Amino acid sequence: MAANISLFTLDLGFQGKEKAIASYLIPHAQGGILIECGPGSTQETLQSQLGEHHMSVEDISDVLLTHIHLDHAGAAGWLANKGARIHVHHIGAPHMINPERLLDSAQRIYGDQMDSLWGTFLPVPEKKISVLHDGDEIEIGDHIFRAVDTPGHAYHHMAYLWEDICFSGDVGGVRISTPGPKHLRIPMPPPSLHLQKWRTSIRKLQKIQFSSIACTHFGIFPDVEWHLKAVLREIEAAEIWIQETMSEDVSLESLREEFVSWAMKRSVSSGMKETWLTSYEKANPSAMSADGLFRYWKKHIQGN
Numbered sequence: 263m264a265a266n267i268s269l270f271t272l273d274l275g276f277q278g279k280e281k282a283i284a285s286y287l288i289p290h291a292q293g294g295i296l297i298e299c300g301p302g303s304t305q306e307t308l309q310s311q312l313g314e315h316h317m318s319v320e321d322i323s324d325v326l327l328t329h330i331h332l333d334h335a336g337a338a339g340w341l342a343n344k345g346a347r348i349h350v351h352h353i354g355a356p357h358m359i360n361p362e363r364l365l366d367s368a369q370r371i372y373g374d375q376m377d378s379l380w381g382t383f384l385p386v387p388e389k390k391i392s393v394l395h396d397g398d399e400i401e402i403g404d405h406i407f408r409a410v411d412t413p414g415h416a417y418h419h420m421a422y423l424w425e426d427i428c429f430s431g432d433v434g435g436v437r438i439s440t441p442g443p444k445h446l447r448i449p450m451p452p453p454s455l456h457l458q459k460w461r462t463s464i465r466k467l468q469k470i471q472f473s474s475i476a477c478t479h480f481g482i483f484p485d486v487e488w489h490l491k492a493v494l495r496e497i498e499a500a501e502i503w504i505q506e507t508m509s510e511d512v513s514l515e516s517l518r519e520e521f522v523s524w525a526m527k528r529s530v531s532s533g534m535k536e537t538w539l540t541s542y543e544k545a546n547p548s549a550m551s552a553d554g555l556f557r558y559w560k561k562h563i564q565g566n
């Protein structure tokens with residue numbers, strides 16, 4: 263990274279937890295750029311975090327969303343109303359303008375926890391949307407970002423290259439910068455999880471040169487080679503697990519239970535401390551990954 267360029271990690275303190283959801287701030291001559299903006303429920307924290315960098319929400323000129331899941335994109339409509347342009351994958355863009363279906367499906371998953379988890383989701387006015395395709399370059403002031411189409415966690419996922427950093431959203435997994443052993447999990451929510459596409463996306467990233475990877479959940483890591491291999495390892499482990507577990511006719515409820523305990527055992531055996539496990543679970547609830555795997559198996563593996 264050039265010496266006169268800065269990048270700040272904003273901790274949105276999601277659900278009172280440290281290092282669960284990040285937004286990344288890059289100041290420029292006319293304001294600031296955010297990579298990810300977090301959910302509506304952490305707007306106030308975002309505002310106060312910007313204040314620490316002598317900025318207000320109105321100073322944000324651009325928000326680059328890796329994908330439209332609520333924990334990454336929920337506050338985008340609010341920022342757009344304050345003046346920001348919202349850059350988003352072409353498949354995700356229509357749902358930011360008309361979020362009814364997105365919110366309906368979230369409502370089915372989260373039920374009465376919807377508001378306390380995610381807060382308000384405002385639609386993004388169409389004129390504030392910048393629609394992205396693979397390889398698109400985004401020029402903001404002196405900064406250039408390149409969008410890399412990276413499906414797998416979701417169909418509508420972009421990673422962003424800037425300077426020597428890759429902002430990996432969720433395709434790069436969940437890895438919380440903590441002291442102690444390295445640990446990485448992959449978040450596998452329904453409905454558009456696709457493990458084979460995910461693997462292809464990681465191979466695509468492995469062919470690109472960058473020297474750090476910035477995870478939304480949570481932090482910036484210099485060991486790119488280890489990191490991307492760890493994502494591939496987790497994809498493979500999930501494939502083997504679902505194949506073995508679904509060979510008998512398992513209900514979603516018992517699959518959830520089995521997955522949660524499998525994921526917990528994997529984390530504990532890797533040396534992860536309990537206090538950080540709760541941050542992992544806030545950022546990426548294991549039960550949700552079980553739901554994603556269940557649906558993926560029914561849709562893409564069973565019968566093939």
Ligand SMILES: [Zn+2]
Pocket residue numbers: 329331415416432449
């Ligand atoms: Zn996501």
